[in-house]
Amino acid sequence: MKIVAVIPARAGSKGIPNKNIRIIAGHPLVYYSIKNALSSKYITDVIVTTDSQEVKIIANQMGVNVKIRDNSLCTDEVTLDSVIADAIKDIKCDYVVTMQPTSPTLQSSTLDKAIEYAINNDLDTVISAINAPHLSWGECDGNKVPNYKERLNRQYLPPCYLETGAFLISKYSIVTPKTRIGKKVDIFEVSENEALDIDNFTDLRSAAAVLEESSVAIYVNGNNLRGVGHIYRALEIADEFYVKPDIYYDINQTKVEIFGDTTHKLIPVNGIAELFERCKENNYKIFINDILTTSIDYMIGLKSVLPDAKIINFEDDGEGIIKADLVFNALFEDKSLPQVYAGEKYYISGKTFMFYEPIIIKDKVEKVFISFGGADPQNYSDRILNLITKDEYKKYEFIVVLGRAKKNVDSLMAYNDYENITVLYDVSNMPELMSQCDIAITSRGRTGYELAMLGIPTISMAQNKREEKHGFVCNENGFTYIGLNPDDEIIESNLRLYLDMSKKSRTKFHQKLLSHNLREGRKRVINLINSL
Numbered sequence: 001m002k003i004v005a006v007i008p009a010r011a012g013s014k015g016i017p018n019k020n021i022r023i024i025a026g027h028p029l030v031y032y033s034i035k036n037a038l039s040s041k042y043i044t045d046v047i048v049t050t051d052s053q054e055v056k057i058i059a060n061q062m063g064v065n066v067k068i069r070d071n072s073l074c075t076d077e078v079t080l081d082s083v084i085a086d087a088i089k090d091i092k093c094d095y096v097v098t099m100q101p102t103s104p105t106l107q108s109s110t111l112d113k114a115i116e117y118a119i120n121n122d123l124d125t126v127i128s129a130i131n132a133p134h135l136s137w138g139e140c141d142g143n144k145v146p147n148y149k150e151r152l153n154r155q156y157l158p159p160c161y162l163e164t165g166a167f168l169i170s171k172y173s174i175v176t177p178k179t180r181i182g183k184k185v186d187i188f189e190v191s192e193n194e195a196l197d198i199d200n201f202t203d204l205r206s207a208a209a210v211l212e213e214s215s216v217a218i219y220v221n222g223n224n225l226r227g228v229g230h231i232y233r234a235l236e237i238a239d240e241f242y243v244k245p246d247i248y249y250d251i252n253q254t255k256v257e258i259f260g261d262t263t264h265k266l267i268p269v270n271g272i273a274e275l276f277e278r279c280k281e282n283n284y285k286i287f288i289n290d291i292l293t294t295s296i297d298y299m300i301g302l303k304s305v306l307p308d309a310k311i312i313n314f315e316d317d318g319e320g321i322i323k324a325d326l327v328f329n330a331l332f333e334d335k336s337l338p339q340v341y342a343g344e345k346y347y348i349s350g351k352t353f354m355f356y357e358p359i360i361i362k363d364k365v366e367k368v369f370i371s372f373g374g375a376d377p378q379n380y381s382d383r384i385l386n387l388i389t390k391d392e393y394k395k396y397e398f399i400v401v402l403g404r405a406k407k408n409v410d411s412l413m414a415y416n417d418y419e420n421i422t423v424l425y426d427v428s429n430m431p432e433l434m435s436q437c438d439i440a441i442t443s444r445g446r447t448g449y450e451l452a453m454l455g456i457p458t459i460s461m462a463q464n465k466r467e468e469k470h471g472f473v474c475n476e477n478g479f480t481y482i483g484l485n486p487d488d489e490i491i492e493s494n495l496r497l498y499l500d501m502s503k504k505s506r507t508k509f510h511q512k513l514l515s516h517n518l519r520e521g522r523k524r525v526i527n528l529i530n531s532l
Contacts, residue, residue, distance in 0.1 A: 001042075001044075001094045001095075001119070002044050002045070002092070002093040002094050002095075003042050003043050003044055003045075003093060003094060003095045003096075003097060003115065004043070004044065004045045004046075004047060004088060004091065004093045004095070004096050004097070004172075005037035005040070005043045005045070005046045005047070005096075005097045005098075005099050006047050006048075006049060006084050006087045006088060006096060006097070006098055006099070007030065007033050007034060007037065007046065007047070007048045007049070007059075007099050007100070007101060008049050008050075008080060008083050008084070008087075008098070008100065008101075009030045009033075009048055009049070009050045009052065009055045009101045010050055010051050010052065010069065010074050011050070011051050011052035011054075011055070011074075012074065012076075015199060015200055016198070016200065016201060016204060018054075019102070019198065020050075020052065020055055020101050021052065021054045021055060021058065022204070024104065024204065024207060024208050024211060025207075025208055025211035025212045028054075028058050029101050029102070029104055029198070030048070030055055030058055030059070030101040031058060031062070031104075032101070032103075032104035032105075032106070032211075033099045033100065033101045033103065033104070033106075034046065034048065034058070034059060034062050034064055035062070035108075036099065036106055036107075036108045036111055037064070037097070037099055037111075038062065038063075038064070039108035040108055040111055040112055040115070041112055042112055042115045042116070042119075043097060043115075044093075045065065045091075045093070046064040046065065047064070047065045047066070047067050047087050047088070048064055048065070048066050048067070049066075049067040049069050049083055049084075049086070049087040050066065050067070050068070050069055051068065051069045051071065051074045056068070067086070067087045069083065069086070070086070073086055079178075080098065080180075081175075081176065081177055081178055081179055081180055082177040082178070084096060084098055084175060084180060085175055085176055085177040086177070088172070088175065092172070093172050094171070094172055095115070095118065095119075095169055095170065095171060095172060096169075096170050096171075096172055096175050096180070097111075097115065097167055097168070097169050097170075098167065098168040098169075098170070098180065099111075099166070099167050100165040100166070100197075102165055102197050102198040102199070103128075103164060103165050103166035103167075103194070103196065103197055103198075104196070104198070104207050104211060105193050105194050105195075105196045105207055105210045105211060106128075106166040106167070106190065106194045107194060110166075110190055110191075110194055111166075111167055113188075114126055114128065114167060114169060114188040115169060117186070117188055118169045118186075121184075121186065122184070123169075123171075123182075123184045123185065123186050124170065124171050124174050124181070124182020124183055124184040124185060125168065125169065125170050125171070125174070125180065125181045125182050125184070125185045125186075126167075126168070126169040126185075126186055126187075126188050127163055127167075127168050127169075127181075127185070127186075127187055127188070128163065128164045128165070128166040128167045128168070128188055128190050128195075129161040129162055129163050129164060129187045129188070129189060129190070129195075130161070130162055130164055130189065130190060130191075130192065130195040131159050131160065131161055131189055132160055132161075132162050133154055133157035133158060133159060133160040134154065134157070134160065135148060135151060135154075135157070136148070136160075161187045161189075162195075164190060164194070164195045164196075164197050165197045166190060166194060166195070166197075168180060170182065193210050196210065209242055213241075213242055213243050214243070214284075214285035214286050215243065215282060215283070215284045215285050215286070216238075216241050216243055216245040216246070216284060216285070216286045216287075216288070217245060217246045217247075217248060217279065217282065217284040217286070217287050217288070218234050218237065218238060218245050218246070218247045218248065218287075218288040218290065219248045219249070219275060219287070219288070219289050219290070219291060220233075220234035220247065220248070220249055220254075220289075220290040220291060221249055221250055221253040221254045221290075221291050221292070222254055222258055222374065222405070223253055223254060223255070223258070223375065223405060224374075224375040224377060224405040224406070224407060225375065225377055226292050226375075227373050227374055227375045227377075227405070227445060227463070228258055228373065228374030228375060228403060228404055228405050229315075229373060229374065229445050229446040230290045230291070230292065230314070230315070231254075231258055231259055231374070232350065232374075232446065233290055233314060233315075233348055233446070234247060234288070234290045235247075235259070235262055235264060236348050236349075236350060236351065236522070237288060237290075237314075237348065237525075238264050239351070240522065240526045244264070244265055245264070245265070245288075246265055246267055246278075246282065246284075247259075247264050247265060247266050247267065248267045248268075248269050248275055248278065249266065249267075249268060249269070250268075250269055250270070250271065250272075250275070251268045251269070251270055252270065252271065256268065257404070258374070258404050258405060260404065260426070272298065272301070276301055276302065276305045277305075279302070279305045279306050280305040280306075283306065283308070283309075284306055284309050285308065285309055285310065286309060286310050286312070286529065286532075287302065287306055287309045287310070287311050287312070288311075288312045288313075288314065289302075289311070289312070289313045289314065289316065289320075289324075290313075290314040290315065291316075292315065292316070292318075292466075293316060293317060293318035293320075294313055294316050294318045294319075294320025294321065294324075295318055295319060295320050296319050296320055296322065296323065298320055299311070299320040299322075299323035299324065300323065303323060310325045310326070310529075310532040311323070311324050311325050311326075312324065312325060312326040312327070312328070312529060312532075313326070313327045313328075314327075314328050314329075315328070315329055315330070315331055315332075316329065317329070317332060317334070317466070317469070321337060321339075321340060322337065324339060325339060325532060326339055326341070326528060326529065326532065327339055327340040327341065328341050328342075328346045328525055328528075329341070329342040329343075329346070330342070330343065330344060330345075330346045330347040330348070330449075330472070330521065331445070331469075331470040331471065331472060332469060332470065332471060333471040341524075341525075341528065343471070343472070344449070344472050344477075344516050344517075344518060344521070345517070345520075345521060345524060346521050346524060346525055347449050347472075347518050347521040348521050348522045348525055349449065349450065349453060349518055349519060349521060349522065350430070350431075350450065352429075352430070352431050353430075353431045353450055353453050353454075354519060355431075356431045356432075356435050356453075356454060357435075358453075358454050358455035358510070358514055359435055359437070359438070359454055359455055359456055359510075361438075361455075361503055361506050361507045361510050362438055362503070363503050364503075365396065365438040365439055365498065365499050365500075365501070365506075366396065366397060366438055367396070367397045367398075367399065367436055367437040367438055368388075368396055368397070368398045368399070368437060368438070368439055368440065368441065368495075368499075369399050369401075369433065369434050369436075369437035369439070369440040369441075369442075369451075369456065370384055370398060370399065370400045370401070370440070370441045370442070371400070371401040371402075371403070371430075371440075371442055371447055372403070372442060372443045372447075372463065373403050373442075373443050373445050373446065373447055373463070374403030374404050374405045374406070375403060375405035375406060375463075376402070376403065376406055376443070376463070377463055377464065378443075378461070378463050378464075378485055379408075380441075380443065380461060380463075381400060381402060381406070381412060382408070382412060383488060383491070384400070384441060384491065384495075385400060385412060385415045385421070385423070387488060387491065387492055387495070388420075388421065388495075389415070389418060389421075393420070393499075394419075394420055395420075396420060396499060397420050397421075397422070398420060398421045398422070399422050399424070399433055399436070399437060400412075400415070400421065400422065400423045400424070401424050401425075401427055401430065401433065402423065402424065402425045402426070403426065404426045406425070409425050413425070430450065431450070431454065434450065434451060434454055434456060435454055437456060438456070438457075438506070439456065439457045439458065439459075439498045439499070439501075439506070440456045440457070440458040440459070441458070441459045441460075441461075441491075441495065442458055442459075442460055442461075443460065443461055443462065443463045443467065444460050444461065444462045444463070444467040444468070444470045444473045444481070445463070445467060445470065445473075448460055448470075448472065448473035448479065449472065449473075449518055451513070452472075452477070452478065452479075452513040452514070452516055452518060453518050453519065455510040455511070455513045455514040456510075456513070457478075457480075457498060457501070457506045457509035457510060457513070458473075458479050458480070458509075458513075459479075459480045459482060459491075459494050459495065459498060460473045460479045460480065460481045460482070461481075461482055461483065461484065461485070461486060461491070462481075462483060462484040462485075463484075464484070465484070467484070468483075468484050472516075477512065477513070477516065478509050478510075478511075478512030478513040478515075479509075479513075480494055480498070482494055
């Protein structure tokens with residue numbers, strides 16, 4: 001069977017000058033339709049019809065035939081029907097596929113499925129379209145009238161197919177200078193990304209974004225031992241891409257509930273072998289690890305299944321960082337390798353914190369914020385709740401937030417019986433709660449950064465040996481750090497000190513905390529990833 005693709009690409013374009021030869025994602029626009037035609041397993045011949053010498057050069061370099069179009073066929077009034085008929089007038093074939101260069105995001109696999117559909121159903125014409133039902137209006141006798149009988153949400157409206165221009169498949173026998181549409185016609189739906197039709201500069205930018213986007217995967221684990229800061233950060237990073245990343249987690253280390261209420265694509269795997277198998281199937285271009293520590297063997301294995309991928313690791317103090325393309329360690333200060341970006345400049349804050357202003361320091365402390373992350377393996381929450389039940393603390397209000405991975409939540413909720421104590425679990429409005437408070441007590445992880453963004457004077461304790469190495473939450477940066485697993489006596493003496501501290505002293509802590517620029521970290525991180 002002989003199937004001919006005809007690509008009309010004239011020189012003139014008023015909306016976007018030099019549109020068909022404009023470079024987009026590294027190639028001239030017309031390149032993409034030619035490449036799709038050449039990649040098709042059904043198309044046997046390709047003809048580019050043009051009046052442009054530049055288009056002719058591009059087509060010749062790609063090894064396809066060129067039909068120099070007569071000037072009479074190059075005006076705005078001329079329809080594509082006559083142009084296509086002119087291009088094939090000296091050949092015989094079974095089908096003619098019109099492929100406009102203004103649809104660069106079309107996939108050759110989609111094109112082949114449409115050709116198969118036309119052949120298998122003996123159709124005269126198959127037109128690429130997107131189903132885009134909307135509430136729309138028309139005009140009748142000079143009046144604006146609705147094109148619908150009943151106002152419904154989009155998903156309940158009847159189909160409305162809009163032609164995309166990506167392809168129009170016609171039997172050779174029905175193509176004339178006046179039509180390419182026969183009696184037996186059908187629509188072939190394409191995806192939203194493939195439906196882009198470049199008419200203006202906005203379309204051009206959208207197409208560039210689609211053509212330049214990379215497939216992204218994130219591997220993350222969190223639990224009551226390692227904490228859930230990794231989970232929070234992974235979800236924040238996922239929101240920074242213009243694609244929907246695949247987020248993998250190991251069912252032996254992480255429960256899906258720990259991700260909370262998210263619409264991101266979560267994929268469970270049973271160990272590293274299954275993860276590598278999935279990676280091999282999907283051939284990701286960007287792969288992000290947020291798994292605490294990587295080994296050399298793990299990184300070598302990952303690179304073997306993703307040889308073309310850029311691999312980025314977060315908060316990784318393992319030997320695997322040697323094999324990573326980028327490493328971000330906001331909590332550590334080690335900058336021994338050129339690919340490692342360490343310190344507070346690379347902290348990724350939660351989006352909601354960006355909308356809150358720092359607190360105003362009051363004359364006296366009234367409210368105390370207490371939270372030890374998602375897991376609190378040292379049970380600091382339990383110890384402090386027990387301490388603050390004393391009569392001397394009744395004049396203060398305490399807000400205690402328990403994370404998703406905390407084990408004994410039900411027993412701690414009993415402290416809500418005290419009038420001055422509020423115990424909350426897995427809250428979604430963390431900055432709102434923090435900003436109501438005057439001082440805080442927390443561990444040495446992500447929450448410390450969040451409190452610093454709001455300028456809240458904070459007492460901090462490490463949860464484990466690894467947290468002891470975290471550099472940002474320290475006395476020099478405006479915190480009061482009291483070590484790993486301090487005695488209750490030390491915790492309580494520092495709490496009393498903060499409760500009685502003067503406004504002037506708390507203001508000094510406040511200003512020191514705010515001197516760190518923590519709001520630009522996510523921008524710095526994403527710019528570095530994109531630079532790869």
